Amino acid sequence: MFLYKPVASREVRYGDLDLWPAKIRTGLWAWLLHRITGLAIILYLLLHIGVISSVLWGGGSFDQLMATLKRPWFAVGELLLVTAVMYHGLNGIRIILFDLGIGVKRQKAMFWGAFLLAAAGFVVAARVFGPLILGH
Amino acid sequence: MNRASVWGWLWQRITAVVLILVLGVHLYVLHFSGEHAVLTVAGVSIRLRTLIYIFVDYTLLAVALYHGLYGLRSVLLDYLSGERAARTLAVAAWIVGLVAFVYGAYALLPFIQG
Numbered sequence: 001m002f003l004y005k006p007v008a009s010r011e012v013r014y015g016d017l018d019l020w021p022a023k024i025r026t027g028l029w030a031w032l033l034h035r036i037t038g039l040a041i042i043l044y045l046l047l048h049i050g051v052i053s054s055v056l057w058g059g060g061s062f063d064q065l066m067a068t069l070k071r072p073w074f075a076v077g078e079l080l081l082v083t084a085v086m087y088h089g090l091n092g093i094r095i096i097l098f099d100l101g102i103g104v105k106r107q108k109a110m111f112w113g114a115f116l117l118a119a120a121g122f123v124v125a126a127r128v129f130g131p132l133i134l135g136h
Numbered sequence: 137m138n139r140a141s142v143w144g145w146l147w148q149r150i151t152a153v154v155l156i157l158v159l160g161v162h163l164y165v166l167h168f169s170g171e172h173a174v175l176t177v178a179g180v181s182i183r184l185r186t187l188i189y190i191f192v193d194y195t196l197l198a199v200a201l202y203h204g205l206y207g208l209r210s211v212l213l214d215y216l217s218g219e220r221a222a223r224t225l226a227v228a229a230w231i232v233g234l235v236a237f238v239y240g241a242y243a244l245l246p247f248i249q250g
Contacts, residue, residue: 042204042208045200049240063176063177089159089160092156124168
């Protein structure tokens with residue numbers, strides 16, 4: 001399933017995976033970041049459903065909770081989350097292309113492409129969330 | 137790889153492509169289309185008066201839960217092994233997913249009814 005995992009390397013063999021491999025190469029960074037962002041996003045999704053469901057206790061509790069979530073530290077979290085979503089999506093496109101047999105030999109360049117596009121997305125998102133983070 | 141895991145793999149790709157489109161719309165509308173959306177019941181209700189947004193939100197709820205929980209199951213299966221662990225995790229993921237979908241879908245109704 002993970003075609004881009006460095007199967008042949010001596011440090012990491014398929015099915016012999018550590019939580020934190022001893023030697024991390026480009027493909028493994030891509031894989032590790034994909035995993036960490038994925039876990040963060042599913043955790044957020046479940047919290048997101050919980051937060052939205054506060055409307056079931058009356059419109060006032062939803063409005064109040066949303067006002068609380070506009071505080072700077074929550075905005076920092078949202079900025080990081082949006083960036084995580086962008087990286088996960090872009091690297092996901094990279095994985096799907098590999099599955100289709102496209103670009104496997106250029107996997108490193110494609111990782112940096114996904115990473116830099118996500119970094120650019122971070123800058124755009126920082127301009128949007130910046131005012132909230134600074135409390136304006 | 138057995139037949140079930142080929143289907144699981146394929147659905148993970150299909151939901152990934154759907155998510156890029158639908159989550160893209162969701163994030164754009166809420167954060168990037170000018171000002172931050174007004175996050176009050178009244179503000180969200182205006183958006184959910186349009187059929188397309190009701191469709192976007194329900195699709196997002198279902199597809200994101202499937203993709204996220206299948207992914208979580210895949211991560212856990214890298215550290216657990218055996219047919220039994222795989223089956224238990226699949227059942228657990230379906231239960232969590234269905235409960236979260238029904239609860240989330242129900243929680244959207246007050247916005248739609250305005």
